[in-house]
Amino acid sequence: MKTNTLTLDTKIQAGKFLTSLIESDIAKERLDLKKNDKIELTATNNTPYIFVIVAGVAGIFSNTNVAIDFAGEGDLLDYNVYSSQLFGKALTDEVTVWRFAQSDVFNKIAQNSEIQLQHYHMLQTIQRRLEKKQTQATLDTKNMIAAFIHTLATRYNPKADDQDMIELPRYFSRKMIANYAGVSLSTLTTHLQQLADEDRVLFNSRVLLISK
CATH class of the missing domain: 2.60.120.10 (Jelly Rolls)
Incomplete structure (x- = not known):
């Protein structure tokens, strides 16, 4: 507390x-x-x-x-x-x-x-924001991507507290997320699909949501 x-x-x-x-x-x-x-x-x-x-x-x-x-x-x-x-x-x-x-x-x-x-x-x-990113960057690629997306979604979606699945604002394109995470777009897509299979994210070409 x-x-x-x-x-x-x-x-x-x-x-x-x-x-x-x-x-x-x-x-x-x-x-x-x-x-x-x-x-x-x-x-x-x-x-x-x-x-x-x-x-x-x-x-x-x-x-x-x-x-x-x-x-x-x-x-x-x-x-x-x-x-x-x-x-x-x-x-x-x-x-x-x-x-x-x-x-x-x-x-x-x-x-x-x-x-x-x-x-x-x-x-x-x-x-603290930079330290949090550095800590998240030590995770394996899949969980690093999930952590980055979750942080950005909760930080920039004003309705994050009211949603079971938090939507990442659409100005954070997949290309932008890949850049931020330091991975290729194809690598990002592969890990997003794995996260989707684990019911941790929902995504298509326009929308990306992550579980709390």
């Missing part, structure tokens, strides 16, 4: 951090993306940015087009820890992002202890 409470507190504080940024007097720029539009996440000049998604879902990709993670409403795109160039790509029909100069955000954090705490929890949220 304690762990669940800490996780909930972290999510609340992380959400407050993004609200604090958006409602602050920091200069910001609104970016409206259409499906498949790209946005550079790592600075190629002396002005690194921090990005906040307020609507829609985007994928986070390496410069070799490998899907690293995904981010939706209320997520911070803060992946400057990577040395390679990264870009975001809109997966939904529309994605709205606020862009802040990183230096302005860090100055605001330094001036306010409450925002410092909120920022810490936001970084914890990102770190």
Whole structure:
């Protein structure tokens, strides 16, 4: 119970951090993306940015087009820890992002202890998400794929709590899942069929559902 409470507190504080940024007097720029539009996440000049998604879902990709993670409403795109160039790509029909100069955000954090705490929890949220993926990646291929699909379905389907079989939003195509899992499309399909035979998933060309 304690762990669940800490996780909930972290999510609340992380959400407050993004609200604090958006409602602050920091200069910001609104970016409206259409499906498949790209946005550079790592600075190629002396002005690194921090990005906040307020609507829609985007994928986070390496410069070799490998899907690293995904981010939706209320997520911070803060992946400057990577040395390679990264870009975001809109997966939904529309994605709205606020862009802040990183230096302005860090100055605001330094001036306010409450925002410092909120920022810490936001970084914890990102770190836990990446650690969860790393743990799931140690499973055998079939169960790794099932774990990835389950995580994405519960994270991005707002009706997940009301469904016996959770539907993965359709912008997560099978090609996208294969990319994220680091397997070929044919390998993904083979394992999906095995999971279907075990009654763990239901799928066809347009719909993919996974059991809770």
